[in-house]
Amino acid sequence: MNVPDRVEQVVREALSLAAPDIGRVEGGTRLASELGLDSAQVMDMIMEIEDRLDISIPVASIAGARTLDELCDTVRRVVSET
Amino acid sequence: MSLFDKFAPLAELRAALAARGRVPSVATPMDAVQSATAAIIDGRKVLLAGTNNYLGLTFAPETRAAAIKAIEQLGTGTTGSRMASGNYAGHRQLERAFADAFGWPAAIVFSTGYQANLGAISALAGAGEYLLVDADAHASIHDACRLSNATTIRFRHNDPENLSRRLERLGEDARRTLVVVESLYSVLGDRAPLREFVEVKEKYGAMIIVDEAHSFGIYGPRGLGICAELGLLDRVDFIVGTFSKSLGGVGGFCVSRHPELELLRLASRPYIFTASPPPPVIAATQAALGRLLAGDDLRERLWRHIHRFHAAVKQLGYRTGSSDPGPVTALVFGEREQAMRAWQGLLDAGIYTNLMVPPSTPAGLNIVRISLSAAHSDEDIGRMIEVLAGLAAQLKPAAA
Numbered sequence: 001m002n003v004p005d006r007v008e009q010v011v012r013e014a015l016s017l018a019a020p021d022i023g024r025v026e027g028g029t030r031l032a033s034e035l036g037l038d039s040a041q042v043m044d045m046i047m048e049i050e051d052r053l054d055i056s057i058p059v060a061s062i063a064g065a066r067t068l069d070e071l072c073d074t075v076r077r078v079v080s081e082t
Numbered sequence: 083m084s085l086f087d088k089f090a091p092l093a094e095l096r097a098a099l100a101a102r103g104r105v106p107s108v109a110t111p112m113d114a115v116q117s118a119t120a121a122i123i124d125g126r127k128v129l130l131a132g133t134n135n136y137l138g139l140t141f142a143p144e145t146r147a148a149a150i151k152a153i154e155q156l157g158t159g160t161t162g163s164r165m166a167s168g169n170y171a172g173h174r175q176l177e178r179a180f181a182d183a184f185g186w187p188a189a190i191v192f193s194t195g196y197q198a199n200l201g202a203i204s205a206l207a208g209a210g211e212y213l214l215v216d217a218d219a220h221a222s223i224h225d226a227c228r229l230s231n232a233t234t235i236r237f238r239h240n241d242p243e244n245l246s247r248r249l250e251r252l253g254e255d256a257r258r259t260l261v262v263v264e265s266l267y268s269v270l271g272d273r274a275p276l277r278e279f280v281e282v283k284e285k286y287g288a289m290i291i292v293d294e295a296h297s298f299g300i301y302g303p304r305g306l307g308i309c310a311e312l313g314l315l316d317r318v319d320f321i322v323g324t325f326s327k328s329l330g331g332v333g334g335f336c337v338s339r340h341p342e343l344e345l346l347r348l349a350s351r352p353y354i355f356t357a358s359p360p361p362p363v364i365a366a367t368q369a370a371l372g373r374l375l376a377g378d379d380l381r382e383r384l385w386r387h388i389h390r391f392h393a394a395v396k397q398l399g400y401r402t403g404s405s406d407p408g409p410v411t412a413l414v415f416g417e418r419e420q421a422m423r424a425w426q427g428l429l430d431a432g433i434y435t436n437l438m439v440p441p442s443t444p445a446g447l448n449i450v451r452i453s454l455s456a457a458h459s460d461e462d463i464g465r466m467i468e469v470l471a472g473l474a475a476q477l478k479p480a481a482a
Contacts, residue, residue, distance in 0.1 A: 038440060038441035038446075039441055040440065040441050040443075040444065040445075040446065041446070043217055043236060044217075046236070047217060047236065047237075047238055047244075050248075051244075051247075054247075054251070055251070056235045056248050056251050056252070057235070058233045058234060058235055059227065059234040059235065059236060060233070060234065082251070
């Protein structure tokens with residue numbers, strides 16, 4: 001089993017804050033269609049990630065991130081470019 | 083699989099909202115509108131407390147007369163863009179009037195308020211530049227960001243410190259950044275900390291555009307808005323506004339202390355590729371603007387209603403979206419069902435308001451939004467308070 005890196009930890013923490021009732025989420029789970037997160041919840045989650053990692057995530061970069069894993073990849077990319 | 087599959091959650095939401103009562107709470111059909119504060123809904127006369135007709139100018143004698151005269155002289159529409167056959171004297175006079183009112187050199191009129199944000203923001207920030215946008219900004223602002231080629235980053239609602247951290251991270255690029263905020267947020271009725279935002283943008287050399295859609299006509303000297311009220315007109319860069327609220331028409335404007343705003347006419351796609359506002363709309367807006375600037379009587383009347391209503395609502399135990407009294411009062415409920423009951427209860431008592439539920443509301447709140455107008459009578463306000471008092475006993479709003 002892979003050990004979650006700092007980014008994944010932060011993304012999962014942000015997800016649990018945005019949607020407290022959601023239990024364990026697999027990396028391939030779709031945030032909107034499977035977890036039912038609306039756009040406002042996703043944006044809350046993104047801003048929480050930004051604050052915790054001290055990065056700014058362009059809105060356009062999130063558009064393609066539908067799953068938890070894809071969101072983590074997007075955040076890692078932003079972190080590496082910062 | 084169908085293109086329509088993705089709309090299934092919206093269909094469920096519509097069905098849930100339509101399940102109660104005979105009249106839908108979304109896109110409520112109005113059979114007739116009789117005045118700035120009265121309409122016929124489902125065959126019954128209702129008091130309108132869910133419009134943006136803050137000064138009641140839709141039925142003012144001077145605005146109606148101006149619109150009728152313009153139709154007779156100039157026809158019903160321009161059938162052309164401002165860049166082609168739709169650049170009438172009235173459009174240019176109205177722009178001059180807005181610029182003069184603010185004491186600024188430049189103003190542009192757009193065909194809708196939505197397009198004012200779309201046209202100004204998308205043209206001001208382009209490729210290689212940045213838009214830092216309040217997370218709770220209106221859809222027209224977020225859509226403007228999508229139309230722009232700039233990099234868009236959101237910051238936490240009404241949080242100057244959060245904005246500051248994002249500008250700090252941009253380094254030198256902060257100087258190529260447009261900060262976008264509203265002065266008064268229409269869902270909860272909360273005001274932005276504009277002075278603090280201006281201080282932050284100046285610290286980093288950014289520019290700021292302030293949407294005064296819900297505050298123009300109501301706040302500040304001559305109703306010029308919250309930037310003017312706070313004495314910030316020499317420090318904010320751009321102000322956008324709409325004709326469809328205090329001015330009682332349809333359209334929008336952008337004014338600036340930078341004369342370069344004029345260049346947007348050549349770069350703003352929502353300005354260039356659409357028909358210009360029709361003559362009656364321009365004429366009515368010019369008359370409404372004159373009325374709005376001429377005296378404080380309508381504003382004073384509206385503010386008297388606001389203070390009375392806000393105090394009563396708090397006394398009844400309702401939770402509101404903002405502690406600041408304003409033209410919009412958002413009654414906040416913990417559950418959608420409670421908000422729906424409140425909305426239906428108000429309508430059953432003959433008062434039309436707005437029901438707003440997630441995902442179109444901030445923080446997942448369920449809201450009944452009540453908007454006041456200078457055209458309301460003291461008796462109208464009393465009736466609203468009376469009905470809310472009756473509903474409070476049923477809804478136990480303090481526990482919401």
